[in-house]
Amino acid sequence: MTAQAPQQSRRGGTASRRAERASAPLIQERYITREIPLYELISEEGVELLHEQSMTILEEIGIEFRDEPALKLWREAGADVRDQRVRIPRELLLEKLALTPAEYTQHARNPDRNVVIGGRNTVFAPVYGSPFVRGFDNERRYGTLEDLRNFIKLTYMTPVLHHSGGVICEPVDVPVPKRHLEIVYSHIKFSDKPFMGMVTTPERAADTVKLAGILFGETFMDSHTVLTSVVNCNSPMVWDATMLGSLACYARANQAVLVTPFIMAGAMAPASTAGAIAQLNAEVVAGIAYAQLVRPGAPMVYGNFVTTVSMQSGAPMVGTPEPAMMIYVTAQLARKYKLPLRTGGMLNGSKIADAQAAYESMATMLPTLYAGANFVLHSAGWLEAGLAAGYGKFMMDADQIAMLQRFSGNLDLSEEARAMEAIREVGPGGHYLGCAHTQRNFKTAFYTSQLADNNSYEQWEAEGGRDLNVRATEKAKQVLARYEAPPLDPALDEALLAFIAKRKAELPNTVT
């Protein structure tokens, strides 16, 4: 495509204008700094009530840390440790929690892509962990390394996504023990946005830290955060050795983690919204407090991923009222603790990018924004309760995020925006299409989607009567065709590849 562009522009006309637009420099949007108010769903008293309940859970029932080093640290800190059960006095817990920074900068290899996670900021990252892909012909199949790289490239090319994410889809064609190396390298090589580390074993977390050390320098990395990874609690109330090992690995290296219970309320938490919140809050704060035992001051994010369970079928449900409430209330709790917040996303249970997918995605994402989430995983591409990453879904979600970004700037009340001059000029019965104010403002006045079809029925039909998923998948192809890799210092690239080659030689091809 790039090679062809000069040829096209010589031809002139529509094709040339298209080529011009296609080669326009990509202006990365700054992460969202919200100018809109937070939506506080419940009262401060309600927040206190749930906080108190979480404290009682941790003091009286306790939480399991199924990891000897973790138990040792808790014992040394003064918690009541019996077998793997840790009971944490609230004073100890809150003291440790308070060591966590309220916000932190995650550095990218291109400093213009650094993101500040916390405060009034919201950073969007793509879907994470999907074994399946909805491909360019809407086919459903296992993800491959090429798919992962495509999604990394699409994220790089999408100005309103600020973070490259992690395991966007599983590269099933790469052996599990070596997969983490390919994933991390792909983020470094094909994007210059910040990215996530691997967590499937502590050793893979360590490999991620090594690769990041090569890229950023180990000294820089010890005082600067360059990774934000995600670990999940085994709800109810169990932190297992794999997750704790990865969490400790990152905390020791001063790297950030989204400490995230993955809750299916009704199965892994009580069959009630408030009860589920109280439990997940206990799980999060225990996890973050543990990270502070490992390294005081390590940046950690209050995470949650909330679904409810259908009591008829056992299936997880999202986009329903209760997860929205959980998003809002956990945000209020995170603010109480002065912790950055990860929640929400474009979640849905639909198998295809149809109306169900979109209703549920928006019914999750609007609360995510209004609640004040700081880091949003699964912002683009999510389908099938996370089992599939869709190219079409990715593009349509990104379009919606662009609108949220615009909305988050709040209403412009400047004199120019109030347009009194135009109202005087046009007067009753006129129209604004040609007036001076419109001439000055029409290009930026209103968000115009490149994916939504607002044409007449007849024109839409004449253009093939395509639904949004078809148009969006087509757009994904077009964007990928324009992709050019950001430059990477060849010496660094060589060093990264050398480390990967060495590790690959050491690692088996199958999990033993």
Added chain:
Amino acid sequence: MTAQAPQQSRRGGTASRRAERASAPLIQERYITREIPLYELISEEGVELLHEQSMTILEEIGIEFRDEPALKLWREAGADVRDQRVRIPRELLLEKLALTPAEYTQHARNPDRNVVIGGRNTVFAPVYGSPFVRGFDNERRYGTLEDLRNFIKLTYMTPVLHHSGGVICEPVDVPVPKRHLEIVYSHIKFSDKPFMGMVTTPERAADTVKLAGILFGETFMDSHTVLTSVVNCNSPMVWDATMLGSLACYARANQAVLVTPFIMAGAMAPASTAGAIAQLNAEVVAGIAYAQLVRPGAPMVYGNFVTTVSMQSGAPMVGTPEPAMMIYVTAQLARKYKLPLRTGGMLNGSKIADAQAAYESMATMLPTLYAGANFVLHSAGWLEAGLAAGYGKFMMDADQIAMLQRFSGNLDLSEEARAMEAIREVGPGGHYLGCAHTQRNFKTAFYTSQLADNNSYEQWEAEGGRDLNVRATEKAKQVLARYEAPPLDPALDEALLAFIAKRKAELPNTVT
């Protein structure tokens, strides 16, 4: 269907249980009384700034009332009237506006269906005014009287829709001069929920008032509101004789009207969100103040319908950031004036009930709820920027409204909901599926959609791999098959039909 039900139940098994569910009495939901906070997008100072601008517009530029009786009333009230231009001093305007009740009850022929419009209440009504229909085979065609009646029946059968609406789709098979009679009669006959009056000419408004008078009694009607109709301002800043005539007809009869500028910002209002709000606010308050000149104390609703115009194609756009801002800020203005608010809906520009339709619908409807709308027209069925009413879209929108209804109850923080007993009982590493608290709560704990598919991919595929629109359209057929008309006093029915026959004989078959 009803006739077949006893046969089915004799068979036993699944079919019998289905029939049992099908014949379960329909429990109408009470209209929403919001227990959630309002989302106040801008500051009080911002609201004041826009209010001041609207007052300046009405005082200095003025607004046109293209209707001699209206000009006469404004002259008598002390406004500055030159030709058709009326300049209204703010003291006069605010004095008249203050006569409007902050809330009112719209009575239904079944008193259990009465709705209170205003305050913390939200009342949902279906789509209005679509010439086209997306039918049971997803075909697009002109609407018919049968379609209108189907939508009235579906609305009647849908517990979370509280209001029967008006011209849900245009019954194109009925001659225009007689259409209003068939529409009003259909609402009275096939539903017992409150409904809207006709506004296409003042004479048709008068016929509506007559029909309502037969149904409710003229004396009752003079002191009770039984109609909520809708009139549109010809933006910018023109109220025409047709709309003013209908508005005056209803106001005189003590009947409510949604006084609604229909704004395509960039064409009929400035190409800026704040400017468009200032203008539409001036249009609304002038219209409502006029209604108070006709009859002080007549119930009126602060209405708006807001879209932006694509500066590339001239097409209207909804579900984008600017209409959401307009919804929030006009809500703040309506509250300042202590007026009930009509805004929002499930608006979208998509030709089919695909992901675009759903994203845009939710991106409009969530702000509608959070802003505190009291009356929501176009809550179910809207497609194609209002040009088509869809059966599938109707059902899927209703499902979403059920979820909003649930959300609007806010978080239950009772002891039972906090579920401490369950958390103690289950403990770390357990699961909640069988515990006592779950047994008590599983039926009502979490909203379970009857339309969303949350099954496995394999099960979904085995069941035909149907998208939401296909499933929802199927559901519409099933619900209609169960419909039974609410009883209507035969004497009243006869009187209504006699009036309609008389009027039909007087009216031509074509507009002359």
